[in-house]
Amino acid sequence: MTAEDAKSFFSRELLLWYRASKRDLPWRRSRDPYRIWVSEVMLQQTRVETVIPYYERFMERFPTAVALAEAPEEEVLKLWEGLGYYSRARNLQAGAREVAELYGGAVPDDKEAVARLKGVGPYTAGAIMSIAFNRPEPAVDGNVMRVLSRYFCLEDDIAKPSTRKKIERLAVSLIPEGAASDFNQGLMELGALVCTPKSPGCLTCPVMAQCAGRLAGKERELPVKTKAKPPRPELRLAALIVGTGPRAGQVLVRRRPDRGLLARMWELPHIELAKGSSETALFGGNDDAVHRQLARRLAAELMRETGLPVRPLGWREDAEHVFSHIHWHMRVYTAELDSSGAFRFEGDDRTWIAAEAAGVYDAGFFCEDEQAAPLLAAAAGDLPPGYRWIGPEDMGELAFPNLFLRILNAYWQQEGNADAMDDEMTNGGMIG
DNA sequence: AAATCGGGGAT
DNA sequence: ATCCCAGATTT
Numbered sequence A: 001m002t003a004e005d006a007k008s009f010f011s012r013e014l015l016l017w018y019r020a021s022k023r024d025l026p027w028r029r030s031r032d033p034y035r036i037w038v039s040e041v042m043l044q045q046t047r048v049e050t051v052i053p054y055y056e057r058f059m060e061r062f063p064t065a066v067a068l069a070e071a072p073e074e075e076v077l078k079l080w081e082g083l084g085y086y087s088r089a090r091n092l093q094a095g096a097r098e099v100a101e102l103y104g105g106a107v108p109d110d111k112e113a114v115a116r117l118k119g120v121g122p123y124t125a126g127a128i129m130s131i132a133f134n135r136p137e138p139a140v141d142g143n144v145m146r147v148l149s150r151y152f153c154l155e156d157d158i159a160k161p162s163t164r165k166k167i168e169r170l171a172v173s174l175i176p177e178g179a180a181s182d183f184n185q186g187l188m189e190l191g192a193l194v195c196t197p198k199s200p201g202c203l204t205c206p207v208m209a210q211c212a213g214r215l216a217g218k219e220r221e222l223p224v225k226t227k228a229k230p231p232r233p234e235l236r237l238a239a240l241i242v243g244t245g246p247r248a249g250q251v252l253v254r255r256r257p258d259r260g261l262l263a264r265m266w267e268l269p270h271i272e273l274a275k276g277s278s279e280t281a282l283f284g285g286n287d288d289a290v291h292r293q294l295a296r297r298l299a300a301e302l303m304r305e306t307g308l309p310v311r312p313l314g315w316r317e318d319a320e321h322v323f324s325h326i327h328w329h330m331r332v333y334t335a336e337l338d339s340s341g342a343f344r345f346e347g348d349d350r351t352w353i354a355a356e357a358a359g360v361y362d363a364g365f366f367c368e369d370e371q372a373a374p375l376l377a378a379a380a381g382d383l384p385p386g387y388r389w390i391g392p393e394d395m396g397e398l399a400f401p402n403l404f405l406r407i408l409n410a411y412w413q414q415e416g417n418a419d420a421m422d423d424e425m426t427n428g429g430m431i432g
Numbered sequence B: 001a002a003a004t005c006g007g008g009g010a011t
Numbered sequence C: 001a002t003c004c005c006a007g008a009t010t011t
Helices: A003-021 A033-042 A048-061 A065-070 A073-080 A087-102 A111-115 A122-133 A142-151 A161-174 A180-193 A278-282 A288-306 A369-379 A402-431
Strands: A232-241 A251-255 A270-272 A310-322 A326-337 A350-355 A360-368 A387-390
Touching: A003 A161, A003 A180, A033 A048, A033 A087, A033 A122, A048 A073, A065 A087, A073 A087, A111 A122, A122 A161, A122 A180, A142 A161, A142 A180, A161 A180, A232 A251, A232 A288, A232 A310, A232 A402, A251 A402, A270 A288, A278 A288, A288 A310, A288 A326, A310 A402, A326 A402
Parallel strands: A232 A326
Antiparallel strands: A232 A270, A251 A387, A310 A326, A350 A360
């Protein structure tokens, strides 16, 4: 049995297996390259079962590249809410705009042109070209690296970029004549359903007979992969600032910056507790003294940043949120805005901003008069740039990361219940 | 080459 | 708890 025999065996058997047992997935019911493109971007680092409902909603709303190109960005982000890696959504729309303007709305049957689209890297370009156009291009993802590492017993570290390129060269050489679409999908399907990371189902594998990794008894050791560093911890304090008077039932939120983590998503105002600051020592505590001090720090820092006269009311909940590289330990405090006598002024060219009447006795600081202007405006009721009041009816338009989505939805639900109970008691009391 | 960028399901 | 998922982009 030569190496060439092992390769042609693999290609032949895998193709037969895929055609006999492929799953019925939404993006497999069409060869529209736009649909393939959307599915592949959603599937980046994301499981099939997670993607399906997002894909269905997205395609219903944006059935063509032109429809996506013409949509408001916020609507695209909202449909991506909860899926993660939000730059994918913005890059996809940027790519759709390229397709609309440069190619009349049709994804071109051109490898270089597709590879130049925003958010389309080596894998996605290969996937679009092979799946939609049946071009013999490699589409090497984590599944493919695992399957081929095992079948050919390759000990290269798949975390290294050079290994992906090596496996791409191997993958191209395996594509059967005229069957790139089914073969590439079969490779990934095998990795997803049979050649799984932990306990591979070798006994049902169509290519087990020639799998070098299994024949060497190494199917569980492969592929070799250096493990990722654990996410670094960050201590954060968030404010659930609830409206009063005409703002009753509303909550103050803000939009994140254009770049970086959770770019352009909405969130609750919050601060990071500086590493090594005195409050970090108290972070885990749960008694009144701890909460008073943490809430005071939160109010002072937010007031320094925004000028808003934040008055903490009490601890609400703790929330954990783990990203790939950061672990947020968040404590959430309920608060109000209260500018009654919160600001006083001294000196000729410098202003003393304080919040004594708001109960934040150590929140004062000096600043230049010009810098004081926006703070005074905030005290008067203006909001800083990017901030706005919302009610539950606004949740359908604004995209929040899951962490804040959970906190807000719990609050709206609780408010709804409280209102219902008020009505009930009012009715009972008045009528009785 | 290493870091950044979400979130969840499986084990 | 740990891994990793139909990865791309920036540093």
